[in-house]
Amino acid sequence: METESSGEPAVTIEMSETDTESFEDLGPRVALANGGVTQAEVTTIPSIEEVPEGTLVNPTHDPPAVNISNASLTVPASSGVVRRSIDSEFRPSETTIAAAEMVHQMVSTGKEKAKTWVKAYANLDNLRPHFDVEPRTVVNRLIQSFVPITDLSSPEKVPTELYGPLVTSLTLVAVLQMNMKTSNTSLEEATLIETALTTCFGYWAFLSGVIIGLSYLCSTYINKIQACSIAGYGMVSHVVVSFLAEFFQYDRTPFFMFWFTICGASSARMATTMKPTLLQGHERSLTQIKYNRDGDLLFSTSKDKSVSVWFIDNGERLGTYEGHQGSVWGVDPNWETTHLVTGGADFTVRIWDIETGKNLTTIDDKNGGLTTSAKSVKFSYCGNLIVFPSGAEMRQTPALNVFDIRQPATQGPVKRQEVPKSDYQDSVPVKTLWGYNDETIISGNDNGNLYIWDARGLQLLHKDTTSHDKIINDMQLSKDKTMLITASKDKSAKLFDSTDLNNLKVYKSQVPVNSAMISPRANHVVIGGGQDAKDVTTTDARDGKFEARFFHLLMEQEFGSIKGHFGPINTLAFHPDGKSYCSGAEDGYIRVHKFDRDYLAYNDDVF
DSSP, X not given: XXXXXXXXXXXXXXXXXXXXXXXXXXXXXXXXXXXXXXXGGOOOOOOGGGSOTTOOOOTTTSOOXXXXXXXXXXXXXXXXXXXXXXXXXXXXXXXXXHHXXXXXXXXXXHHHHHHHXXXXXXXXXXXXXXXXXXXXXXXXXXXXXXXXXXXXXXXXXXXXXXXXXXXXXXXXXXXXHHHHHHTTOOOOHHHHHHXXXXXXXXXXXXXXXXXXXXXXXXXXXXXXXXXXXXXXXXXXXXXXXXXXXXXXXSOOHHHHHHIIIIIHHHHHHHHHHHOOEEEEOOSSXXXXXXXXXXXXXXXXXXXXXXXXXXXXXXXXXXXXXXXXXXXXXXXXXXXXXXXXXXXXXXXXXXXXXXXXXXXXXXXXXXXXXXXXXXSOOEEOTTSXXXXXXEOOGXXXXXXXXXXXXXXXXXXXXSEEEEOOGGGTTTOOEEEEEEOGGGSEEEEEETTSXXXXXXXXXXXXXEEESSSOSSOEEEXXXXXXXXXXXXXXXXXXXXXXXXTTXXXXXXXXXXXXEEEEEEOXXXXXXXXXXXXXXXXXXXXXXXXXXXXXXXXXXXXOOEEEEEOOOSSOEEEEEEOTTSSEEEEEETTSEEEEEEOOHHHHTOOOTTX
């Protein structure tokens, strides 16, 4: 609605309904110009109801009357009414709006996560596997919890069930409540139960937390369920001691005697279960580890120029072989554990006396004509020949080289086969192995191609150019040398017939596979790897997939994994008896994993 004034043009200010509702509260915020009234003189604006429709109060004497309709506000131009932006006065700042939105989003996200957790814990099916256990198994674990493990060569499997620990905690609650009653504790019945429940379950939670902390400090992977299970079974001795203490209320000496003996045995059992075997002697990442034939020695190489030998039973490092001037890529002892061959990035291949550590022979540019690095070295079954590939550094032609260690290195290789990059899909051999009965040589290239060569003349017999499409990081043979497993950067490990490279099985991973091996006693395959080393520092260990993964050899299904490393696994090696294995990783550690009794007693139903 418009307000008319004689002889004066009208100015129309468009307003929304929201502005109409709030305009009456502006009061002194309305400034008047050209009307002779200052802001200090304007105290209040009459409400809409007090102003007759179609009137305007003289601004020189009284505050202006405003006629507001749902559509427009009309005032004379001479009155000089200037309407300040209501939005600028009352609209919150962008910072306030952003903060409010952030708080709202955080609250909403928290609610959703809380609902998810409640649903997860409310679903009994999630807890069912942890309580699905045979009573006989629970009884055996309760009895065994008093006996420390003495046979460390085959430690017992860490339990993952909660039925036994829960029964133990409830029993301890009953025993504690009985002790409080017989000791004339002046508490109400309800208070006794609450005190016993809080004490026992609180102690269980505290002990579980201590175990989780110790496992972290010891670089041992034990999840929360396993920690609760270990702590729960460890409380069995507390139940016995607390019960026996009931009969020695006036003499605490037997109580402490039982406490230190029985609880000490249980604690020792937990300690031996958690104790990891770590071999720490390298300053940089591991490149290869290798057992000798007897399985009592372990040889390791790394990028720190050193070659180490370990006594595997107690993890003692017996010594190092010094001589390489760069990263050492490969190592292999002969059948009789008298000689050791290593290949490095310093363009040398060295033969060592294992017992004395003496460098017997060095193959380099002056002795043997080696002018490139050797990323893989391997003794033949007879122990007289070694094979290694030479790369394409310094514009050299890649080749396969076979040396006889009984001859001086100056005589050069006894066999040599050049493999120009142009003839082999622009690739270079990086891994080599002796095939079945030393009759063939198997090579793997940096583009994923595999080749089998006749060992006598190095003629090409078979090849596979389709199975892998990225570099071959590792190749290992089965115990009888009839099967070959390869590990590739294309996130897969594959099983081949070692005689004709027929692809038999595929084991897939989510990250590049750096090493793979076949168990000598079970139909199992173990692969290890992880994301690229350059991304390790920016990714959580759980996202890096730094665990060794177990697959069934025939079914190609993953059935387990072992964690512990804080970087990609670079190399794996099974003990000759198959009862343990070692892993070397980018973190510079070698971890010795001994299989538990349940794994060793497992019979594969497939055969």
